[in-house]
Amino acid sequence: MIPKQSASERTISLDAVDREILFILQQDGRLSGADIGRRVNLSQPAVSARIQRLERQGVIKGYTALVDPAQVGLNIHAVVRLRTTHARIPEALALFTELPEITAAYRLTGEDCFLLDIHTPDAAALARVVDTVGRLGPATTSLVLDEYQKKPLPQP
Template sequence: MIPCSNNSAACIRTDSRRSRPAAVSPPPSAYLTHHGIQPPRRTRQEFQEGSPQRAEVSITGYRAVVDPAALGLHVHAVIRLRTTHAQLSRALDLASRTPEIASTLRVTGEDCLILDVYCPQAGRLEEVVDALARYGPVTTSLVLRAYPPKPLTDAGGNAGTRRGHLDRAR
């Protein structure tokens, strides 16, 4: 983490657990530049004021990726819930209040919600599944391995290239 000036509001947030200021890491490009490494040109341009790409890029934030196993969460599952429109808001409320549910997707098709769940043991997963089942049928799949996510790209500019690539792979 890059040290921040105590007077810089942009570099300080309140740590709610300790009720005192805590430093926040700056964007990766600033970190690289601070340590004498030039970030890729495109990244550098996206963060420069007035850059043409800046208006087109929508970076919503940065996040730390924590290994769930390091937190004792050894059971990873994906739960699909099929519910009624009348029960949907209650199911979403339960999902938001359940700490083991890391993400919730509302989807089309037979299922209504897809939930990404991390639990310390199978018994806790059973409790989460049972609680969700009050709102409709659930299907639970254990995750054997999670692969790294791919970065988002400009699908519009590369659609033709990708289609050609996929055609050649057949």
């Protein structure tokens, strides 16, 4: 049996330049290697090599576009806290992947088991999603009134 690694054993060692590159990429993932290099005083090839290493190590998990949900017709944003039994967690995870309206799912400690981020075009669609996940256990729904910009991860 392979011993399980602790969180500190899985942590990648990053120097100050790596951390600065990560901070820059979290603010604008479309910057060129040359632009990032100018900001961290490295050549474009050196920056590209560091970024590729961070990607291989799994520190950088991917790149994505931030889409305004309302601009694509998803006018309702809600969060749902779901309480279920431990035995139904695999069923819940499978259901979450089947529902495209669930854009993020977080497993929690405490009374609730999951926090779900949901985007729908209207209240009727939200009701269908809530009713679907509610079959797994009590669900509490809150509408998101406003969303504030996500900040880059802090440096430890």
